[in-house]
Amino acid sequence: WRQASLGNGNSTFSSTPQKFGDPDFEMVLQAIKYSRGRLEILDQLKLPHSEEYDHIYSSTDAWHAIKEMRTRGAPAIAIVAALALAVELVTLKLPSIAEEVKIFIIEKLDYLVTSRPTAVNLADAARKLKKTTEEATVREGATGESVREAYVVAAEKMLIDDVSDNENIGKHGAEWIVKNTEAGRKGPVSMVTHCNTGSLATAGYGTALGVIRSLHAYGALKHAFCTETRPYNQGSRLTAFELVHDHIPGTLITDSMAAALLRLKGSSGNIAGIVVGADRVAANGDTANKIGTYSLAILARHHGVKFLVAAPRTTIDLDTKSGEDIVIEERPGKEVTLVKGPRHDGVTLDLGVVETVSIAANGIGVWNPAFDVTPHELIDGIITEVGVVEKDSDGVFHLEEAFKVDGVK
Numbered sequence: 566w567r568q569a570s571l572g573n574g575n576s577t578f579s580s581t582p583q584k585f586g587d588p589d590f591e592m593v594l595q596a597i598k599y600s601r602g603r604l605e606i607l608d609q610l611k612l613p614h615s616e617e618y619d620h621i622y623s624s625t626d627a628w629h630a631i632k633e634m635r636t637r638g639a640p641a642i643a644i645v646a647a648l649a650l651a652v653e654l655v656t657l658k659l660p661s662i663a664e665e666v667k668i669f670i671i672e673k674l675d676y677l678v679t680s681r682p683t684a685v686n687l688a689d690a691a692r693k694l695k696k697t698t699e700e701a702t703v704r705e706g707a708t709g710e711s712v713r714e715a716y717v718v719a720a721e722k723m724l725i726d727d728v729s730d731n732e733n734i735g736k737h738g739a740e741w742i743v744k745n746t747e748a749g750r751k752g753p754v755s756m757v758t759h760c761n762t763g764s765l766a767t768a769g770y771g772t773a774l775g776v777i778r779s780l781h782a783y784g785a786l787k788h789a790f791c792t793e794t795r796p797y798n799q800g801s802r803l804t805a806f807e808l809v810h811d812h813i814p815g816t817l818i819t820d821s822m823a824a825a826l827l828r829l830k831g832s833s834g835n836i837a838g839i840v841v842g843a844d845r846v847a848a849n850g851d852t853a854n855k856i857g858t859y860s861l862a863i864l865a866r867h868h869g870v871k872f873l874v875a876a877p878r879t880t881i882d883l884d885t886k887s888g889e890d891i892v893i894e895e896r897p898g899k900e901v902t903l904v905k906g907p908r909h910d911g912v913t914l915d916l917g918v919v920e921t922v923s924i925a926a927n928g929i930g931v932w933n934p935a936f937d938v939t940p941h942e943l944i945d946g947i948i949t950e951v952g953v954v955e956k957d958s959d960g961v962f963h964l965e966e967a968f969k970v971d972g973v974k
């Protein structure tokens with residue numbers, strides 16, 4: 566994996582798209598490339614077959630890239646939005662009056678937050694960036710330039726912090742699994758994961774996939790199973806790609822195969838558990854994550870394996886009491902009824918021709934919620950960058966404790 570780059574303005578960027586199948590093709594697992602005044606995102610709609618970066622010049626560009634899911638994953642969405650506005654601020658001619666720049670920044674942040682509703686990281690980033698901007702505006706001698714600089718520095722710090730947070734999540738999660746599961750105490754474990762929570766969903770390394778990366782790095786991972794993750798296929802297109810790229814032993818299953826897999830290899834085998842990411846963790850631990858997560862949590866409980874959520878504290882929303890208060894994004898039905906990819910005649914893959922095929926009866930109605938909520942009762946631990954939060958003996962998560970460590974909120 567490679568972390569998102571914070572260049573010095575002289576960084577080199579890949580200009581010609583690389584294609585899977587080219588003799589020297591090696592996908593760089595870098596969802597975000599940034600240097601001051603310049604932002605590029607890896608177009609995740611084209612993965613895993615083609616590596617193409619899109620330039621993001623403004624908050625409007627970022628809003629569309631997020632909405633269309635060219636960039637995705639709760640932390641990556643927040644960072645792309647924050648940096649897009651930083652790029653806009655650096656390249657625009659701004660007023661010299663601090664208050665006017667502040668108003669501009671706040672309006673743009675409010676707009677960016679409307680791109681996708683469920684992941685809280687973007688709203689959390691916007692709240693923190695507004696605070697930074699407001700503080701910079703009331704500072705003595707504040708100018709448009711000093712407010713802009715304060716914003717840009719804070720947005721860039723988010724990119725840097727996300728990578729170190731993820732590495733710590735990986736470490737805490739791997740240690741917890743090795744110590745707290747029967748399979749972990751016996752030897753290398755197998756894990757199941759859902760959606761994509763890796764380098765492509767973050768500034769680098771990943772959350773739930775970071776835990777798997779970390780287990781692998783410690784020599785404590787036997788095998789990773791990733792679900793296909795219908796309908797957008799983040800598992801088969803992105804997580805499978807990251808596993809192959811990092812030479813992590815992995816197997817792809819369709820979402821509907823998870824129960825059979827756990828029956829075969831669950832608590833009696835070496836599957837220690839299921840680890841997933843999160844888009845929003847409510848104050849009581851209820852967790853919104855990619856559709857299908859809830860069914861995996863039920864399966865984990867039934868088969869006696871652990872169910873773990875891995876997320877930075879930017880994903881924990883203490884203002885949302887429970888899962889019932891989380892808004893679930895609904896996406897267009899065509900994401901369920903149509904499948905897009907390079908032409909394959911059953912033998913050969915033709916990367917030159919991208920086709921869209923219909924896989925559903927014409928005229929059928931479609932329900933396409935992008936996320937579901939897993940009740941906290943089904944969650945054994947929430948892995949954060951400062952440690953793993955477990956429930957007390959009454960089954961209650963005290964997530965506020967995670968913020969007392971360094972008073973970050």
Ligand code: MRU
Nearest residue numbers: 637638639760762766842843855
């Ligand atoms: O719709 P997506 O692809 O943005 O959904 C992504 C997920 O649900 C992830 O599990 C979550 O954002 C955590 S990514 C570290």
